[in-house]
Amino acid sequence: MEIKISPVVLVTCTLALLAAVDGKLRYENYGVYKIDITNADQLTLLQKLESTPNGYTFLEYPAQVNKSVEVVISPSEKFTAERLFKKHSIGSTLLTSNLQQILDKERPSRRKLEGFGWDDYHTLEEIYEWIDGMVAQYPSVLSVDTIGQTYEGRDMKVIKLSYKPGNVGIYIDANIHAREWITSATITWVLNELLTSEEPNVRFIAENYDWYIVPVANPDGFAYTHTTERLWRKTRTQHNLLCYGTDPNRNFNFQWNNGGTSTTPCSDTYSGPAPESEVEVSNLTTFVRSIAANVKLALSIHSRGQYILFPFGYNNAPRAYNYQDLLQVGQRASVDMYKLYNKPYRVGTTADALYVASGISVDWAFAVAGIPLSYTYELRDQGEFGFILPADQIVPNGEELLEGFIAMIDEARVLGYM
Numbered sequence: 065m066e067i068k069i070s071p072v073v074l075v076t077c078t079l080a081l082l083a084a085v086d087g088k089l090r091y092e093n094y095g096v097y098k099i100d101i102t103n104a105d106q107l108t109l110l111q112k113l114e115s116t117p118n119g120y121t122f123l124e125y126p127a128q129v130n131k132s133v134e135v136v137i138s139p140s141e142k143f144t145a146e147r148l149f150k151k152h153s154i155g156s157t158l159l160t161s162n163l164q165q166i167l168d169k170e171r172p173s174r175r176k177l178e179g180f181g182w183d184d185y186h187t188l189e190e191i192y193e194w195i196d197g198m199v200a201q202y203p204s205v206l207s208v209d210t211i212g213q214t215y216e217g218r219d220m221k222v223i224k225l226s227y228k229p230g231n232v233g234i235y236i237d238a239n240i241h242a243r244e245w246i247t248s249a250t251i252t253w254v255l256n257e258l259l260t261s262e263e264p265n266v267r268f269i270a271e272n273y274d275w276y277i278v279p280v281a282n283p284d285g286f287a288y289t290h291t292t293e294r295l296w297r298k299t300r301t302q303h304n305l306l307c308y309g310t311d312p313n314r315n316f317n318f319q320w321n322n323g324g325t326s327t328t329p330c331s332d333t334y335s336g337p338a339p340e341s342e343v344e345v346s347n348l349t350t351f352v353r354s355i356a357a358n359v360k361l362a363l364s365i366h367s368r369g370q371y372i373l374f375p376f377g378y379n380n381a382p383r384a385y386n387y388q389d390l391l392q393v394g395q396r397a398s399v400d401m402y403k404l405y406n407k408p409y410r411v412g413t414t415a416d417a418l419y420v421a422s423g424i425s426v427d428w429a430f431a432v433a434g435i436p437l438s439y440t441y442e443l444r445d446q447g448e449f450g451f452i453l454p455a456d457q458i459v460p461n462g463e464e465l466l467e468g469f470i471a472m473i474d475e476a477r478v479l480g481y482m
């Protein structure tokens with residue numbers, strides 16, 4: 065088989081290498097554009113652009129007409145891109161002309177040399193070390209287990225918090241999308257609150273439910289965002305010569321490849337060569353199956369956009385059998401979260417409220433594992449910083465998430481689920 069690499073790709077790769085002086089890609093003069101998809105031709109063109117290794121990083125998959133998506137464009141491609149948008153009458157707005165400036169605001173300028181905390185983001189090793197420390201500090205209620213290894217051999221860890229036998233279980237995973245750092249940061253903050261808070265409503269949910277938390281569900285991708293490419297989303301399996309990774313949240317074995325996915329390995333929403341092709345996904349599903357009989361609430365923490373989403377996400381899906389309950393529990397969380405910092409979280413099915421997406425974990429947890437209340441939280445924000453939320457928002461966003469958990473559990477109790 066002859067492999068052709070276009071000169072454009074070579075130039076782009078060379079530029080990417082040049083930009084990565086210390087091994088870490090810098091986004092100096094990378095533009096972020098919001099582009100509007102208004103017809104099928106534009107959609108096809110954008111899907112093709114998204115699936116080709118070039119100077120474009122789509123922050124959402126161009127899944128459907130009448131949606132906007134954001135795309136990061138390298139300086140060398142800006143001119144060509146703007147011409148292309150004009151030629152195809154694609155409406156575009158330049159949100160920022162230098163992404164690096166936003167990245168520079170993500171971490172505090174003065175970093176603590178040691179110790180864990182929530183005024184900065186942490187690496188996988190730091191998160192795992194903190195967990196081990198907490199387990200040593202709270203050995204009677206907290207334990208940690210390895211549910212398997214990743215493609216590159218890293219441990220996948222789950223924490224169990226249990227104050228007494230007989231509790232109903234809650235399952236949570238975070239950071240299955242590598243670049244969504246706010247998700248593992250807030251979930252570790254929430255765990256710390258469950259252990260240390262003296263608030264009666266926090267004590268109630270901590271002590272009367274068993275919590276299973278996978279704080280980083282995509283360790284390889286997460287490590288890669290720290291060392292090399294901040295905006296990496298997928299796993300790190302290699303599926304062809306040029307491109308790595310599968311979108312783990314399109315790889316679950318339910319309605320796989322039925323909308324909002326790509327079958328091209330270079331796409332950021334590549335669904336993989338087969339359902340559960342990713343070892344990370346099969347590790348998660350094996351674990352969830354082992355606890356599912358006792359779990360009534362499953363939560364997958366993502367960013368961004370501020371949504372609370374429930375099944376289903378795939379093409380032309382029917383309503384879930386308990387749609388009204390799912391909506392009611394989600395809306396209750398949204399109302400209570402809003403009271404804290406006036407941040408609106410939209411509630412609905414993934415397909416209705418956000419976009420069509422299939423092979424996703426919440427749909428799998430609901431339909432296959434049989435967990436009746438299953439939600440995706442899309443955390444902050446709604447556009448200003450996107451995936452690179454400044455670290456000073458970890459605690460307030462964590463407070464919102466905890467408030468959402470309290471509200472969901474309370475409403476689920478009213479409805480008799482838990």
Ligand SMILES: [Zn+2]
Nearest residue numbers: 241244366367
């Ligand atoms: Zn995500």
